[in-house]
Amino acid sequence: MGAQKVIRFGVIGCGLMGREFASAIGRWMHLSNPKARPSIIAVCDTNPDLMDWFTGNLGSVAQTTTDYRDLLANPEIDAIYCAVPHVLHAQLYVDIIRAGKHLLGEKPFGMDLAQNTAIAAALAENPAVFVRCSSEMPFYPGAQKVINLARSGEMGDIIEVEAGFLHSSDIDPYKVINWKRMEAVNGAYGCMGDLGMHVLHVPLRLGWRPKTVHAQLSKLVRKRPDGKGQMVDCTTWDNATISAQVETDGGHFPMVLKTWRIAPGEANTWYIRVLGMRKSAFFTTKSPRQWQRMDYTAGGAQAWSTEDLGYDSVFPTLTGKIFEFGFTDAIQQMWAAFIDELCGGDANGFACATPDEAGAHHAVLTAALTSGRENRVVQVDYAG
Numbered sequence: 001m002g003a004q005k006v007i008r009f010g011v012i013g014c015g016l017m018g019r020e021f022a023s024a025i026g027r028w029m030h031l032s033n034p035k036a037r038p039s040i041i042a043v044c045d046t047n048p049d050l051m052d053w054f055t056g057n058l059g060s061v062a063q064t065t066t067d068y069r070d071l072l073a074n075p076e077i078d079a080i081y082c083a084v085p086h087v088l089h090a091q092l093y094v095d096i097i098r099a100g101k102h103l104l105g106e107k108p109f110g111m112d113l114a115q116n117t118a119i120a121a122a123l124a125e126n127p128a129v130f131v132r133c134s135s136e137m138p139f140y141p142g143a144q145k146v147i148n149l150a151r152s153g154e155m156g157d158i159i160e161v162e163a164g165f166l167h168s169s170d171i172d173p174y175k176v177i178n179w180k181r182m183e184a185v186n187g188a189y190g191c192m193g194d195l196g197m198h199v200l201h202v203p204l205r206l207g208w209r210p211k212t213v214h215a216q217l218s219k220l221v222r223k224r225p226d227g228k229g230q231m232v233d234c235t236t237w238d239n240a241t242i243s244a245q246v247e248t249d250g251g252h253f254p255m256v257l258k259t260w261r262i263a264p265g266e267a268n269t270w271y272i273r274v275l276g277m278r279k280s281a282f283f284t285t286k287s288p289r290q291w292q293r294m295d296y297t298a299g300g301a302q303a304w305s306t307e308d309l310g311y312d313s314v315f316p317t318l319t320g321k322i323f324e325f326g327f328t329d330a331i332q333q334m335w336a337a338f339i340d341e342l343c344g345g346d347a348n349g350f351a352c353a354t355p356d357e358a359g360a361h362h363a364v365l366t367a368a369l370t371s372g373r374e375n376r377v378v379q380v381d382y383a384g
């Protein structure tokens, strides 16, 4: 076995998602024949305490700093994973791209359309930099089954698509506020900015771009404890239900997109349902090892079938096909796709969300925000 190519990473933002990346790298040997191996050689967070976890768990970290510019000045660093609050995306992503570092940036890839446009402009000026947007849920094997069936063209005319991401912890009115509930840090999209890229990644990849949207936006919990004895305003939208129209060659079909922070009983449910005249398919992370499909021929029976899939991943691993696939596996598969493309591969046919897709998702969310505020149908402007 020859020495494996190493991509040297800096991590900016050592919170929840920064640690998930480190954990995925920790078991990189799980993957069969990846083109390269990521290694975290530098970390940055404005909270110095959070960097100890990285230096304690990874022997590879040679640089720690509270100023991300130190990472951009480090010539040893090839690529950056940036997982910071939304309000900082534009400034940091633009600086990272201009520094010539490859980037996996967290969604929503800019807090709003103006921020996203600034990131796209920096990328246009630096086309040699490889940039992708984080979105891991479509790497579940069941999601891949739905995607591949849709791509096959065998589903017939599409009747309807529904895609959603449902959370429920915010149903607790006493849950202490965090930055994701503050409009100034999370952005005016609220729950749509938090969950919209997850929901739109697959529809946009399949070419299903909403032409118009009508959104229902809900604010259900208006004040939350601040953890210091006071109640403070909770300024973001909790739930959004977007009813979109997607144009096809001969007509159009409805697409429903749900980004809900308050969905009773739903912990982290990502799902997609595609109903077609000849074939239909459904996957939800609630039943992570299964997908459902229905094949229909004129006059025949209409019977859904459920198939257990196990660990049939985009990137092969050492895990036997009969075993379960979960969230941490989806994260690792997304990273495998990023590394594969960075090294000249085709991501085994399913790449991470692209900057163009992130831009299209901003167009949809911007229209949905206007629609929800004014309660009217809004045309989606992809020209920005």
Ligand SMILES: NC(=O)c1ccc[n+]([C@@H]2O[C@H](COP(=O)([O-])OP(=O)(O)OC[C@H]3O[C@@H](n4cnc5c(N)ncnc54)[C@H](O)[C@@H]3O)[C@@H](O)[C@H]2O)c1
Residues within 6 Å of the ligand: 012, 013, 014, 015, 016, 017, 018, 044, 045, 046, 047, 050, 066, 068, 082, 083, 084, 085, 086, 088, 106, 107, 108, 134, 135, 136, 194
């Ligand atoms: N892909 C996913 O499934 C997923 C899940 C959760 C969050 N996210 C995204 O990840 C990003 C971060 O979210 P999180 O949940 O990890 O948040 P978090 O609050 O847990 O972590 C963010 C970290 O950024 C640090 N930070 C703030 N300002 C900084 C600066 N100027 N320089 C360096 N570090 C700074 C904070 O101290 C914090 O540790 C967001 O864009 C969010 O949308 C993605």
